[in-house]
Amino acid sequence: MSRPLALSGASDEPSATSGVRPLTSPEVSAARKRAILEALAAWSLAGPALVLLVILFFLPVLTVFGIALTDWQFGAGSLSSVGLGNFHEVFADEGFRASLVNTLLYVALVVPGTILLGLAIALLIESSRSCRAFYRAIHFLPFMATLTAMAIAWEALLHPTIGLVNQTLVSLGLPTANWLRDESTVLPVLAVIGIWQNLGYAMVLFLAGLKAIPQDLYDAADTDGADLWLDRLRTVTLPMLGPVSMFVFIVVALRAFETFDAVQILTQGGPGHASEMLLFTVYRESFQYLRTGYGAAVAVVFLGIVVALTLIQARVMDKKVHYQ
Known part of the structure; x- marks a missing residue:
């Protein structure tokens, strides 16, 4: 009898040209065991942080959202559900809209002011040949100091009659103002205090970024003709400080x-609602007026606005950042 022909690809032996040896059962078992051990090690390292994140963030957020759906008053022994009634009241409240506008204006003043001044001071300190540590400490001190004590100092400086600011303006023949009681000046003054408080933090971070820029890039810029400080700032420093x-x-x-x-x-x-911010509205409604359900609704809206604006800012800026 003639021997039957073997069909192509039906051989039980591995192809000599494939170069791949099939895993045996013990090897598959060992690979699975390694994968399980690696997963257990990863979860054991990340687990405590995840537990703290749930306890300290997600559970409080869910609790606040649950309270926002009720009419609970701080200290009351009972509550009842009002659905989305508190949220409808929030968006219809003129006081909430005023605090929202004030908060957005405050952020629009503080953020660019802090970044520009922080970068300028960092560039000046980095170009200085002496006393760098002293200048860093002086500018970083407001960030480390207790804001309560610093606010009292600012209140004394801005006093309408005996404050140093108005006394200086009087000596120069300039008009004075009641800075913290005038609707036209109170928000810009608070923004100046906010810039002063955050300036040292931004400066330290920019100093760290400046030290991380390789000197070779500046040498290459000089070779290409960018020998002026403005050209070096535009072509090297600012792009490298993107992150x-x-x-x-x-x-x-x-x-x-x-x-x-x-x-x-x-x-x-005050005065009126001229300097009221969203976080202060949450405090006032919850702990002064004892409208805890309504205050929780304001807190939920505040959290949503902050998260949304932060994500938008990060997405817009990330497109303009060059990562090296």
């Missing part, structure tokens, strides 16, 4: 949105 600038922008914006101490100590949201 640092993005980080400073987001952090300072978050801190500006969360401003509370200066408003509470200096103005109490």
